[in-house]
Amino acid sequence: MKRVEKVAIVGLGLIGGSLGMAFTQGNVVEQVVGIDRDRNSLELGLATQSIHHGTQDLEQGVRGADLVILAVPLGQIVPVAREIKPFLAPGSIVTDVGSTKVDIVKNLEELFYPQIHYVGGHPMAGSERAGIEAADRYLFENAVYLLTPTERTDRQALEIVTALIEKTGARVKTVSPEEHDLIVAAVSHLPHVIAAALVNTVGGLADEYPDILTLAAGGFRDTTRIAGSNPELWRDICLANAEKIIKMIRHFRHWLDQFEAVMAAGDKDTLTGIFRQAQEIRS
Incomplete structure (x- = not known):
């Protein structure tokens, strides 16, 4: 070599x-x-x-x-x-x-x-x-x-x-380059988009609840840590991999819709199952 x-x-x-x-x-x-x-x-x-x-x-x-x-x-x-x-x-x-x-x-x-x-x-x-x-x-x-x-x-x-x-x-x-872009859209790019959306969601409530961000505990800070990353860097990444990130956003939206539907229906068993599925995959 x-x-x-x-x-x-x-x-x-x-x-x-x-x-x-x-x-x-x-x-x-x-x-x-x-x-x-x-x-x-x-x-x-x-x-x-x-x-x-x-x-x-x-x-x-x-x-x-x-x-x-x-x-x-x-x-x-x-x-x-x-x-x-x-x-x-x-x-x-x-x-x-x-x-x-x-x-x-x-x-x-x-x-x-x-x-x-x-x-x-x-x-x-x-x-x-x-x-x-x-x-x-x-x-x-x-x-x-x-x-x-x-x-x-x-x-x-x-x-x-x-x-x-x-x-x-x-x-x-x-x-392969194609596999790479799909994988990172799911495990890297989508989490950054979600973190930014979550911070902006909570930040949008600050006028009505001025202390909301100061009251956020460890779970919120851990989930949104990456929202502190360089905005210009992540703008370029999102635009460069837009097709695959959008595909992942649609998958994610499906799960948000699932949560909304089972909570609206008061379906304890299905809701527990969704959380348990995530727990098992995470472990």
């Missing part, structure tokens, strides 16, 4: 910074270069041992890299990929951490194939906090990290990315 000596991480936010920490502090590769437009992020990356070197220059950062990780916001992945392509050596590997995959995989395979090997990726780990300030070396420990190979994916490149990601403590699973 080809030895990876230089990894370039474009975007030192929560995910990029955490990957850098895992690679540098775990002595996974010899050189991790961080690339970010924000000088403060680069300085913090050096101070927290997230990177060995930092630069604001894309060409300087990616040139000579064996692996480039695009850890920029979803809407920037394809434009940044186009910008770095002239500086990448044939046979180098590019991966990303985007929250949707169908369109990104299609675009990046068309851009890079066959000279540069692209492997789609998405760590199923994160936080409502953003930026390298929130980075954590152990963010990926025992987390699932999805890779989305296709028929065009170079097998050795897939093995290399898998091996590196596993050294962060993550559990790598491979799915």
